[in-house]
Amino acid sequence: MIIETFVLTPFQQNTRVIACEGTRKAICIDPGEWSDELVDFIKNNDLKLQGIALTHGHLDHVGGTTDLSRAFPDAEIILHKHDEDLYYGLPRQPLFLGIQPHQMKAMGFDYAPPPQLTRNWEHGEIYEVGNLRFSVRHCPGHTRGHVVLAEENERSVFTGDCLFSGTIGRTDLPGGDYEQLIASISENILSLGDDFTVYCGHGPETTIGREKESNPFLNINRE
Ligand SMILES: [Fe+2]
DSSP states (O other): OEEEEEEETTTTEEEEEEEOTTTOEEEEEOOOSOOHHHHHHHHHTTOEEEEEEOSOOOHHHHTTHHHHHHHSTTOEEEOOGGGHHHHHTGGGGGGGGTOOGGGTTTTTOOOOOOOOOSBOOOTTOEEEETTEEEEEEEOTTSSTTOEEEEETTTTEEEEETTEETTEEOOOOSTTOOHHHHHHHHHHHTGGGOTTOEEEESBSOOEEHHHHHHHOTTTOGGGO
16 A cells, blocks of 8 residues: 655645555545645556545645646545535635635635535445555544544554544534544544554554553543
8 A cells, every 4th residue: 555645734734645556546535735746646656546535524634625636537526425514615614713704815725616526425335446445434523524444454544633643633613522523433443453553634643552552532541
């Protein structure tokens, strides 16, 4: 599995290209904004971008969808249905962050309406990218329609804004729910296995074992 990370947007979001080495089929998980480097990486490595795989609908994870979709028009765009309101409401999302309409352009947050989704994630589906098989797990709590993608053979999980190294996603934005997030992490991420590498939507990678041991929000071994 090829994994290339691009740290984008003022929120330092991890946009990733994941590809099957054998077939060169690839996905982009969460294009935060336009990036020449990202597009060049796909083209220069002879990758075939089959999909734009969105973990959730927040602007720092979907803001580059319009441009990436223009560059690779055959790539499908997939998001859970419970985050469609966030996705199609992208031009209004800066308001949640206290950015007023007259400030949006100057601050780089003037988004066009994003392209139509191709389809929605279904909890439990297996999404194939060449020889890679991602199990799609609905993990509400940070947003209502957040999903994580787990590749069991590669012992890797892409957790978006559910779980980070040493912390968890914020739950104070619309659709957030702290108890639900903790339950989602416990049921759908920690259950994968301690040896899984966790690729987070912001910040460094970690492992499930390390988070079980030391993440103060999870508290697994201290009851
Ligand atoms: Fe988010």
